[in-house]
Amino acid sequence: MSTLTTPTSRTGASGWLKLLADRFTGAELAQGGKQLLLPTIGILIFLGFWHLAAPQVDTSLGTFPGPAQVWEQGGQLWQEHANQRARADQFVTMQEERNARILADNPEAEVKIRDYPGAPTFLDQVVTSLITVLAGFILATIIAVPLGIVFGLNRYFQAAVNPLIQIFKPVSPLAWLPLVTMVVSATYVSDDPMFEKSFLTSMITVTLCSLWPTLINTSVGVAAVNPDLLNVSRVLRLSFWTHVRRVVLPSSVPMIFTGLRVSLGIAWMVLIAAEMLAQSPGLGKFVWDEFQNGSSQSLSRIMVAVLAIGFIGFLLDRIMLLIQKKVAWNE
Amino acid sequence: MTKAHLELTGVEMAFDTPKGPFVALDNVGLKIKKGEFVSLIGHSGCGKSTVLNIVAGLLQATKGGCVLDGHEVNSPGPERAVVFQNHALMPWLTVYENVELAVQQVFRKSMAKQERRDWIHHNLELVNMAHAANKRPGEISGGMAQRVGIARALAMKPSVLLMDEPFGALDALTRAHLQDSLMDIQQELNNTVIMITHDVDEAVLLSDRIIMMTNGPAATVGEDLHIDLPRPRNRVTLADDPTYVHYRQEVLKFLYEKQRKLEHIAPRRGSQPAETTPETNSAQAARA
Numbered sequence: 001m002s003t004l005t006t007p008t009s010r011t012g013a014s015g016w017l018k019l020l021a022d023r024f025t026g027a028e029l030a031q032g033g034k035q036l037l038l039p040t041i042g043i044l045i046f047l048g049f050w051h052l053a054a055p056q057v058d059t060s061l062g063t064f065p066g067p068a069q070v071w072e073q074g075g076q077l078w079q080e081h082a083n084q085r086a087r088a089d090q091f092v093t094m095q096e097e098r099n100a101r102i103l104a105d106n107p108e109a110e111v112k113i114r115d116y117p118g119a120p121t122f123l124d125q126v127v128t129s130l131i132t133v134l135a136g137f138i139l140a141t142i143i144a145v146p147l148g149i150v151f152g153l154n155r156y157f158q159a160a161v162n163p164l165i166q167i168f169k170p171v172s173p174l175a176w177l178p179l180v181t182m183v184v185s186a187t188y189v190s191d192d193p194m195f196e197k198s199f200l201t202s203m204i205t206v207t208l209c210s211l212w213p214t215l216i217n218t219s220v221g222v223a224a225v226n227p228d229l230l231n232v233s234r235v236l237r238l239s240f241w242t243h244v245r246r247v248v249l250p251s252s253v254p255m256i257f258t259g260l261r262v263s264l265g266i267a268w269m270v271l272i273a274a275e276m277l278a279q280s281p282g283l284g285k286f287v288w289d290e291f292q293n294g295s296s297q298s299l300s301r302i303m304v305a306v307l308a309i310g311f312i313g314f315l316l317d318r319i320m321l322l323i324q325k326k327v328a329w330n331e
Numbered sequence: 332m333t334k335a336h337l338e339l340t341g342v343e344m345a346f347d348t349p350k351g352p353f354v355a356l357d358n359v360g361l362k363i364k365k366g367e368f369v370s371l372i373g374h375s376g377c378g379k380s381t382v383l384n385i386v387a388g389l390l391q392a393t394k395g396g397c398v399l400d401g402h403e404v405n406s407p408g409p410e411r412a413v414v415f416q417n418h419a420l421m422p423w424l425t426v427y428e429n430v431e432l433a434v435q436q437v438f439r440k441s442m443a444k445q446e447r448r449d450w451i452h453h454n455l456e457l458v459n460m461a462h463a464a465n466k467r468p469g470e471i472s473g474g475m476a477q478r479v480g481i482a483r484a485l486a487m488k489p490s491v492l493l494m495d496e497p498f499g500a501l502d503a504l505t506r507a508h509l510q511d512s513l514m515d516i517q518q519e520l521n522n523t524v525i526m527i528t529h530d531v532d533e534a535v536l537l538s539d540r541i542i543m544m545t546n547g548p549a550a551t552v553g554e555d556l557h558i559d560l561p562r563p564r565n566r567v568t569l570a571d572d573p574t575y576v577h578y579r580q581e582v583l584k585f586l587y588e589k590q591r592k593l594e595h596i597a598p599r600r601g602s603q604p605a606e607t608t609p610e611t612n613s614a615q616a617a618r619a
Binding site: 226228229231232234235236237238246247250251253329330 | 389407408411412415422423424432487
């Protein structure tokens, strides 16, 4: 890469040729090849193994799907989504036309605008899941980072709450879920709710399970600020807020981000389980519905969801890594 | 005699340990005049850093106290700026921003924005670091970072500049260069300086006075040597100067004859390093 950025004094065709030649030296090609080649080989071997092993597994819904069936179902799900969208568009235009006609006859008439009543498709479920996980994760961050800073700054506080953190950290989302459901049903009572109850239940469960790594990492990062820097802060007589904002927080950003990445991974895993159990819309519900449906295609469709879940989890982590590189000073 | 600018009287420092209190300093007394350059020298673990930290206000003496310009020192403050051994710059701030943090804090009310900017640049120029104003500490060498640490301390306009082995972590050439810069700056600004050092040559070359400390525990001031060498001083010509050699000898005698440190020379193999002597304990306690 450096060959592109170093300025060359030579001009004209020969200089460019040299540059091009530098780009395609054996070593660079080998380097680039290795980066792509090995993962490709790994994936191919996995697909081959899957293809050979899947037909050996017999279930009551037929044999386990191989890569080909799963690929086909992936296309199918996409097609269903496209069809549903077309129908929804049609529904909206028809509704608008009818309302226009009614209004033309009688300007005083009340017109009704209804949402399209079709079932959510696979992609709709993905979007719902993403919104829920992000809401839960952001809520967890808003709670965990300030709390972590407080715990990290004060070791008495830390000693007091540490047992609680250790006890609540390993609790499975499935254990929280019934409690959260009951509490949400009891407390969130409104005639015109801004959020669905199922959304709130999944979101709060995600928050409860995913805030611990951020909380712990933030407090460890805050407690581990270089003592020399703390002394500088004391010599300068920085106020408490300036101290937190200009010394403590920047110093612990790398640790906080490590915690955030673990939290986001947990949030995504927890969400799927919560959606399955709570029957709240999302990928988890899609998997559960397909399982209950029990058609010959169900296993392939669940496998599409499994791969989608994995891929989205991977993407979420990458996005966090990009944000970390933008924010953290040590990257 | 003029009234002392900075005065330490009967300072005792005891640290709590599981085995009972450990007395690091006992009855340390010291009077320092305005503009004086004072070095504290002694074997490691003799409580030099503890003395400095008490003057800085980072530690509270268990007995006795420190008075600066008629006010008792009981908390840290920018009028007693500290230069730390490992520069202690914020790694996420640029060189300019590191000095700015200090200037903003100290002169927020008394200087206009442009005035502060000029003052930051002036101090960076004083240590020859203006060219790296926009670099992060990680992008410059240790010697350069230490210069910035000095610029940050000077920018607070301290009445006393406290330096904790400021050049200890640097190679010999960089150290010599920074010592010369420090002498020039001191000549120009006439700051009161207290510097901790292990280096006899550094102490004699830079100081007006060398305070030699006895070995801990219960360390105290052993000898107080006035260095009467004309300034500006030149390390090359002084090397042959008989007065310089004499002062140097005095310090060496104190360190290696009168206060010779009895350290176990660890056998070459098969035994534990001698890390549990009271000296090393006190060194750790004093640094803590």
